[in-house]
């Protein structure tokens with residue numbers, strides 16, 4: 330039972346990080362209709378920037394954290410302005426290739442500057458376990474979970490209650506109607522990239538805090554993919570819930586399959602099986618409406 | 625010219641001169657369209673499918689570019705200022721707004737949010753609440769559906785929402801593209817009654833595109849008939865109704881759609 334609860338809580342925490350990254354992914358898709366295959370690299374570079382800022386300048390973590398968010402904002406604006414704006418109206422496949430290209434560039438930069446070796450993240454959040462009665466959880470997990478939750482609530486409120494949040498929802502609902510009312514689409518696209526890069530950056534920093542930092546962190550981009558598809562490419566709430574589901578599934582299957590088969594590393598595979606099953610039954614995902622194009 | 629301008633004295637609001645428009649640089653759609661609208665006028669544009677009516681509206685409202693179209697010759701003047709090729713964003717700020725053909729509501733937003741989006745370009749945000757009330761006065765059906773997602777509205781209600789949302793921008797010149805499209809005869813009547821009411825109360829200038837010639841001629845002060853990207857006829861509704869050509873083309877046979 331303790332083993333189960335441990336896996337479950339781990340799953341929920343990792344899942345909340347997935348949720349945030351999936352949110353970033355869905356946001357760009359909803360607003361700009363671009364599937365961003367550089368999402369994993371965005372979160373990786375966020376983590377590296379944060380680490381670099383903390384280590385070289387000796388800034389406290391919080392300052393490094395916000396510096397990273399500023400950097401992510403600038404990076405997103407640059408990507409949107411220099412690459413995607415020029416590709417407006419280009420075939421979907423070319424835009425997808427462009428985002429893959431952006432991913433490769435970011436990854437190369439990281440390899441060039443920081444190399445491929447594992448770099449431990451300085452201890453930011455205490456790692457001692459906190460006794461929750463039934464199970465003991467490392468504090469860093471709790472911090473990560475509540476940070477994710479906070480960011481999700483902030484963005485949820487932004488979309489629901491602010492003028493620009495409403496405008497972003499409007500653009501993703503009907504681009505043409507929004508344009509006819511005088512909405513500057515380009516500014517909305519840029520905003521979507523900025524928010525997406527920020528949540529990815531936060532996700533990357535938290536993930537690195539938990540599992541250390543190598544360029545492999547970008548694999549999170551692939552690992553949230555089942556969450557995104559499961560939730561439906563166009564559903565923000567769907568992505569959030571699915572992120573947690575995938576995290577739990579991954580941890581439970583990883584934990585139990587290891588005991589069963591003696592093989593480790595099966596965890597991340599399980600969600601893909603579930604994904605295939607779900608797409609088989611519901612091609613639009615659990616929460617989505619649009620059919621996903623078979624590329 | 626048989627056109628009788630009812631308010632000869634009011635100033636010109638819009639002048640379209642010798643407009644040529646092409647899509648994707650090769651598909652030429654308009655071949656020298658000219659028209660002038662005075663402030664407060666209600667002008668109807670009739671014509672068969674594909675005549676270029678929507679293209680004309682889009683080249684005035686700034687919605688042409690995102691569909692791959694461009695003005696290749698001629699000009700659009702608003703109160704004498706050249707606004708040829710201006711973006712929708714600028715035109716909306718100048719008070720020119722197009723309610724697109726095909727009921728482009730925001731299906732995932734509530735009716736109320738749709739209306740609020742209509743006021744996007746306005747700077748006086750404090751009066752938005754009041755304006756929503758005012759607009760709902762024309763469309764009482766929408767009142768009890770304010771919290772409903774627009775995607776769940778019926779076709780007629782969506783058309784009303786699209787028009788109401790346009791009014792939220794407080795335009796000076798409203799461009800209406802086929803508000804009757806796909807509606808039942810009863811709803812067509814209702815929509816046209818409301819459009820007339822809006823015109824009377826708001827002091828708007830309206831340019832209305834319609835295939836439903838009967839309804840359009842009943843509300844407009846003046847009408848043009850477009851054919852293959854040109855203005856083929858122009859005149860007072862009464863004269864046009866008598867015109868044999870129009871009779872044959874649009875008023876004779878039973879209407880579909």
Ligand SMILES: Nc1ncnc2c1ncn2[C@@H]1O[C@H](COP(=O)(O)OP(=O)(O)O)[C@@H](O)[C@H]1O
Pocket residue numbers: 647648651653671672673674675676677678679680691692693
């Ligand atoms: N976005 C577009 N791209 C290419 N051709 C178009 C586009 N929109 C309209 N057309 C063409 O322009 C012509 C006029 O269309 P339109 O202005 O919509 O006519 P109407 O509104 O009178 O039915 C048609 O032949 C149509 O096929």
Ligand SMILES: [Mg+2]
Pocket residue numbers: 677678679725801802
């Ligand atoms: Mg048309």
